[in-house]
Structure formats: structure tokens, C-alpha cells
Amino acid sequence: MSALLEIENLTKTFRTRGFFGKVKEVHALNGVSLTIHKGESIGIVGESGCGKSTLANLIVRLEEPTSGTIRLDGKDITHLKEEELRPLRRRIQIVFQDPYSSLSPRMTIGQIVAEPMRVLGGHSEAEIRERAETLLHMVGLQPGALARYPHEFSGGQRQRISIARALMTEPEILILDEPTSALDVSVQAQVLNILTDLREKLHLTYLFISHNLAVVKYISDQTVVMRRGEVVEMGPSDRILTAPSEKYTRELIEAVPMIGKPFRLLEDPAESL
Ligand SMILES: Nc1ncnc2c1ncn2[C@@H]1O[C@H](COP(=O)(O)OP(=O)(O)O)[C@@H](O)[C@H]1O
Ligand SMILES: [Mg+2]
The missing domain is CATH 3.40.50.300 (P-loop containing nucleotide triphosphate hydrolases)
Known part of the structure; x- marks a missing residue:
């Protein structure tokens, strides 16, 4: 290894x-x-x-x-x-402890999850959306979650959203x-x-x-x-x-x-x- x-x-x-x-x-x-x-x-x-x-x-x-x-x-x-x-x-990506303060309250889940990939650049909106949907599914959330806001989710769901977000850039x-x-x-x-x-x-x-x-x-x-x-x-x-x-x-x-x-x-x- x-x-x-x-x-x-x-x-x-x-x-x-x-x-x-x-x-x-x-x-x-x-x-x-x-x-x-x-x-x-x-x-x-x-x-x-x-x-x-x-x-x-x-x-x-x-x-x-x-x-x-x-x-x-x-x-x-x-x-x-x-x-x-x-x-x-x-x-290398990081997920923090507090699922309440780590997600911007005024951004939709779609915007939050997409952000790391947008910052990285080089991907079309369609690619970003597809990956966001795939990752949300992998953490057990419905695609409908993309249009909603953090306050609509429980602590556990928010932490799953944070994990999906961290995985957007395909970190190792x-x-x-x-x-x-x-x-x-x-x-x-x-x-x-x-x-x-x-x-x-x-x-x-x-x-x-x-x-x-x-x-x-x-x-x-x-x-x-x-x-x-x-x-x-x-x-x-x-x-x-x-x-x-x-x-x-x-x-x-x-x-x-x-x-x-x-x-x-x-x-x-x-x-x-
Ligand atoms: N930005 C900072 N300024 C001053 N002291 C800090 C800062 N961040 C952490 N510390 C201190 O460093 C020590 C280690 O903190 P931390 O790494 O947060 O511990 P843990 O995550 O294991 O609880 C603690 O004594 C903490 O008070
Ligand atoms: Mg600590």
C-alpha cells in the first residue's frame, strides 16, 4: 500500500x-x-x-x-x-460536526451541494445537476430535496447533505x-x-x-x-x-x-x- x-x-x-x-x-x-x-x-x-x-x-x-x-x-x-x-x-474534503451552522440558510440544497463543483469549474450545469442528484440518492435523499432549504431538514438529513456536498468534487x-x-x-x-x-x-x-x-x-x-x-x-x-x-x-x-x-x-x- x-x-x-x-x-x-x-x-x-x-x-x-x-x-x-x-x-x-x-x-x-x-x-x-x-x-x-x-x-x-x-x-x-x-x-x-x-x-x-x-x-x-x-x-x-x-x-x-x-x-x-x-x-x-x-x-x-x-x-x-x-x-x-x-x-x-x-x-481532500472535510465534513464538520454541526449540521445546523455548516449549511447556508438562504441557499437551496441544490445550490449548496453544487457549490464545490462550481468553484472548481470545468463542468456544465447539466453535469453538476446529475452528480448532485446521484449523490443525494446515495445519501438517501429524494431528488426533490434539491429545491428545498436547509431549515426543512432534520439534523441527520442535513449531515447527509453535507456529506453529499463534500463528495461533489470526487475527493479521494x-x-x-x-x-x-x-x-x-x-x-x-x-x-x-x-x-x-x-x-x-x-x-x-x-x-x-x-x-x-x-x-x-x-x-x-x-x-x-x-x-x-x-x-x-x-x-x-x-x-x-x-x-x-x-x-x-x-x-x-x-x-x-x-x-x-x-x-x-x-x-x-x-x-x-
Ligand atoms: N483558533 C484558536 N485560537 C486559540 N486556541 C485554539 C484555537 N483553536 C483551537 N484552540 C485550542 O487548541 C486546543 C485544541 O483544540 P481542538 O483542536 O479544537 O480540540 P478538539 O477538536 O480535540 O476538541 C484547545 O485547547 C483549543 O482551545
Ligand atoms: Mg473538535
Whole structure:
């Protein structure tokens, strides 16, 4: 397997000004290295504030790294300028946690979903519409949804719309930053099942972020455990869950009530936690 995305020693320090202009440093990410192979599904797990979103935002360059290297297909993309980044943005897309604030309220679903492909350019309106319809169908929504507005949909439906939107440019890598954390448990299960299907059908590579180890285990072959901006341990998800080598990972496992339960739940969404 060839490395698709390589992250080496990535560091991000935020400098903020507190009261009286005093500069405060937050070491959000502290020397994180990891390699993602084509077709893999990697889960990143850790408590709130451990740097998961920072890692995601650095990869898609919503934030500039303080130091370290990001390589795509062996090519250093860490310091590419906006212009040079554009062709790469097509290949890596991100889905955020909050299905309520991530969709423009005044745009129709059709406009929202089409936007990434319009920005990319080079496609006819007919092509864009066809792909939007195909993707909406793949995430389980009717074509009629295209003419409607975000407020007409539930949280789970909106998150499925966000996923369809992210897939418009035919990305290879999908970064999912807590995509189901704001949803009810049964709706969470539906979205996770859709993500599993999509990965298979579209041969996607996932970087799936969650604070919930059970969710990560369901979706990911490999699990990376993070704490305070650092990688604590990583390995096959089964192994991490059944035989963690770090005390911190054991604590995370113990923090999930009945960790076996969510997997049964996924087969029977009517069952509650
Ligand atoms: N833009 C920012 N400015 C200052 N501090 C930030 C910023 N973004 C994140 N942080 C801090 O960096 C740390 C990691 O945050 P984050 O990556 O959002 O964690 P997670 O996604 O794991 O909850 C936290 O202490 C957070 O407060
Ligand atoms: Mg986060």
C-alpha cells in the first residue's frame, strides 16, 4: 500500500491575547506524525480539546501549521499558496460536526451541494445537476430535496447533505470531524452506515474524528489515540479496543458506557443506548 497522506511532526501553537494584552500560547498540536494509505479508514479519538480539529484544519489548510510537514502522494504541500492548493482541495474534503451552522440558510440544497463543483469549474450545469442528484440518492435523499432549504431538514438529513456536498468534487480523502456527535444515537447509526457504504462504493479514504471510541471502532480499521496535542498510541482498531497498551486508552474505553452496545445498535437503530 502506498502512502497517500503523510503527516510528519506537525505542530500548531496558537497565540492569543488575554486580558491586558498578555500573550498566551496554546500548544494545540505537538509533533503529530501519521501515515494514511489509500483506501484506509483511520479514526482519531481523544477528549475534547486534545487537538483533533486542529489536526483536521491543518490538513485542509484552514489553519497554517507552526512546523512539520504534510505530504500528499509524496509531494510536500505544507506551504503551498492558495493558488497551488486549489487542485488539491478537490482531492481532500472535510465534513464538520454541526449540521445546523455548516449549511447556508438562504441557499437551496441544490445550490449548496453544487457549490464545490462550481468553484472548481470545468463542468456544465447539466453535469453538476446529475452528480448532485446521484449523490443525494446515495445519501438517501429524494431528488426533490434539491429545491428545498436547509431549515426543512432534520439534523441527520442535513449531515447527509453535507456529506453529499463534500463528495461533489470526487475527493479521494474525506475528513470527518465529529460528523455524528451532534446527532441522536439512532440517527448517528444511520449516518455511520451511510458513510460505511459510501467508502466502499466510492473507494474513499477516511480520517474520522470522534471523542467516542465506540464510534471510531465501528468506522475505522486503524485508531489513533490523542491526548493534549500528542499521539498516545495507534494500531488496528480491534487491538486498541481489546488490548490497549496505554493507561490513557484504557481510561477512554472505560469512559464509554457499555462499549459493545453501539455495534448492536447499528443493526437495530430502534434500540436505544
Ligand atoms: N483558533 C484558536 N485560537 C486559540 N486556541 C485554539 C484555537 N483553536 C483551537 N484552540 C485550542 O487548541 C486546543 C485544541 O483544540 P481542538 O483542536 O479544537 O480540540 P478538539 O477538536 O480535540 O476538541 C484547545 O485547547 C483549543 O482551545
Ligand atoms: Mg473538535
